[in-house]
Amino acid sequence: MPAQDLPADVAREIFILCLPPSLRAGSLSTSKNNSLDPRAAPMVLLHICRMWKYIALETPELWQELALQYDS
Known part of the structure; x- marks a missing residue:
């Protein structure tokens, strides 16, 4: 079955x-991955x-935990 089906x-x-475990809702992990990394979920x-874009944008669990990494 093709993925889009x-x-x-x-x-x-x-x-x-x-999602990396640290970005899943309710995670107890203190290390956060960059959730805006274009190479990762x-x-x-x-x-x-x-279709995947639509489904991903309509899945709130993917977006309720965001983490950003930046250089100081």
Whole structure:
């Protein structure tokens, strides 16, 4: 089955599992990955196909924990 043919609810669950553990809701981890890294979830999911972009943007669990890394 092609990835874009996955049912939306299955794709959502897979997308959530793609998040680094530190960005998952309720994580107790203190180390945070950069959630806006274009090579990692959730950002990379926006660039696969239109359907994945739509599903990712409509999945609040992907966006409720954001972490930014910057050089000081």
